[in-house]
Amino acid sequence: MAFDTATATxxxxxxxxxxxxxxxxxxGLDAAIGxxxxxxxxxxxxxxxxxxxxxxxxxxxGDVLVSAGRGIVAKTGGASGPLYGSAFRRAGKAxxxxxxxxxxxxxxxxxxxxxxxxxxxxxxxxxxxxxxALAPAVAAFQAIAADGGPIAMAAAAAADAxxxxxxxxxxxxxxxxxxxxxxxRSVGHEDPGAASTTLILRALAEVTA
Amino acid sequence: MKKLINSPDSVIADAxxxxxxxxxxxxxxxxxxxxxRAGGATQGKxxxxxxxxSGHEPLHGGYVGYGMLDAAxxxxxxxxxxxDQILAATKAADGGAGVLHIVKNYTGDVLNFRMAAELADDDxxxxxxxxxxxxxxxxxxxxxxxxxGVGGTxxxxxxxxxxxxxxxxxxxxxxxxxxxxxxxxxxxxxLHAGTVPAAGKPGFDLxxxxxxxxxxxxxxxxxxxxxxxPVHDLVGYSLDVIHADRPLSGDLLVMLNGxxxxxxxxxxxxxxxxxxxIEGHGARVARSLVGNYITSLDQQGFxxxxxxxxxxxxxxxxxxxxxxxxxxxx
Numbered sequence: 317m318a319f320d321t322a323t324a325t326x327x328x329x330x331x332x333x334x335x336x337x338x339x340x341x342x343x344g345l346d347a348a349i350g351x352x353x354x355x356x357x358x359x360x361x362x363x364x365x366x367x368x369x370x371x372x373x374x375x376x377x378g379d380v381l382v383s384a385g386r387g388i389v390a391k392t393g394g395a396s397g398p399l400y401g402s403a404f405r406r407a408g409k410a411x412x413x414x415x416x417x418x419x420x421x422x423x424x425x426x427x428x429x430x431x432x433x434x435x436x437x438x439x440x441x442x443x444x445x446x447x448x449a450l451a452p453a454v455a456a457f458q459a460i461a462a463d464g465g466p467i468a469m470a471a472a473a474a475a476d477a478x479x480x481x482x483x484x485x486x487x488x489x490x491x492x493x494x495x496x497x498x499x500x501r502s503v504g505h506e507d508p509g510a511a512s513t514t515l516i517l518r519a520l521a522e523v524t525a
Numbered sequence: 526m527k528k529l530i531n532s533p534d535s536v537i538a539d540a541x542x543x544x545x546x547x548x549x550x551x552x553x554x555x556x557x558x559x560x561x562r563a564g565g566a567t568q569g570k571x572x573x574x575x576x577x578x579s580g581h582e583p584l585h586g587g588y589v590g591y592g593m594l595d596a597a598x599x600x601x602x603x604x605x606x607x608x609d610q611i612l613a614a615t616k617a618a619d620g621g622a623g624v625l626h627i628v629k630n631y632t633g634d635v636l637n638f639r640m641a642a643e644l645a646d647d648d649x650x651x652x653x654x655x656x657x658x659x660x661x662x663x664x665x666x667x668x669x670x671x672x673x674g675v676g677g678t679x680x681x682x683x684x685x686x687x688x689x690x691x692x693x694x695x696x697x698x699x700x701x702x703x704x705x706x707x708x709x710x711x712x713x714x715x716l717h718a719g720t721v722p723a724a725g726k727p728g729f730d731l732x733x734x735x736x737x738x739x740x741x742x743x744x745x746x747x748x749x750x751x752x753x754x755p756v757h758d759l760v761g762y763s764l765d766v767i768h769a770d771r772p773l774s775g776d777l778l779v780m781l782n783g784x785x786x787x788x789x790x791x792x793x794x795x796x797x798x799x800x801x802x803i804e805g806h807g808a809r810v811a812r813s814l815v816g817n818y819i820t821s822l823d824q825q826g827f828x829x830x831x832x833x834x835x836x837x838x839x840x841x842x843x844x845x846x847x848x849x850x851x852x853x854x855x
Binding site (some may be wrong): 350352356357394399409436492 | 578600601602603604605606607608609631632633636637639640642662663664669675721723724728729741743744745748749
């Protein structure tokens, strides 16, 4: 299936539901190595994304993602607000005015989201951040898209790669974000940002399956 | 969890309504969540804006008033404010001479203030940002997000605010704020974590014989865990860390700050130890603050912030101030 306005809206709707369902787990991960507000912030941000989509009634998948990003920036706060907000906005802009896109375009949009997060946050792979889930996911998505695979297969591979990336954050020592203040004590915990990124990518796999 | 609240969702709105009711000198915009001076921006004066997560009261809304801030943007508990909110505060503070953003060094605060500064630029308001990072507990290296902005932020807001009130221009006020941050160091120890209302339980668990050394202001754990000890030892440890980072000498401004859940009787006991330590190391307490100035909800513990004074800084510190939380000389 192609990625159109309805699919994009379904993605954000599913992501919001997934984050709400796992809000306590995200908060628990954040309490261990941060300040314990990631679950509440992501739930608030994605609710705001849905509200903004409902208000703007976007007519292209790109506009859906831009509207989601603006809603997130306006209501989330913390580092997650600007980072996720910019990620969705840049992904949406990368899709342009197309009414519907295929796997290569969606892969390029996910890469634009990754670039936005890297530029704004200054983090790279291995710093124990959301990038550790998103970067391998983007690579997996694009590999399948490049072979002519459908969105469903690419998105499923991306979600799997994100989950592996998330698990790989456990032994890492944080070098960015609030967990970095703990130094070696940040080792042994999943990164909460990588966990929320994984939920959002799994939601994409579910709505495109 | 027992808290004096209606519900976790209404904590900030309720507190802002209370500030508005208690302090006629403040204008509280409940919709945008901005606290500013009731009389509006002072024309021709550099405006000072700060903000950050809530839960650190009286920071920042309690420091809005003559001689300190023009506006403050309180975010959700322990979460930075959002760009539109900071923009609204910036507009409320703009008297035509530009606006200084005083930002504590946390990734979220820095990112949201940066986005707000870009929005202000679109509205032709000149903004300069100063990021405070006075926490001696964190190594500033490529392996961390840098040192945190903590108690020294109070000194920056007071002294830069006095300079702005004297008529200094934006670059001068920003330069003074930067200098204050550079000559200030802080260190904190927690005895019991605070509880975020929405989380319902303490941010970390400490046994009766444990303390958290080098905590930040958000209940995030510190750099290591230590053994509970008499206040003499805890204060000595803190000042040893600060002294090793930036040797203390001459006239000092010393703030012995409570984290929200420590009674004043204990803070005074801690200050006695701090004063004795400082005198024993050949320096002098020239000015002091003892009390709750930058808190972490109901966290038990203290922080010490020390600023090396010179004549200019002393004059600006002593200059009149009239805010809900700091008030003298006027």
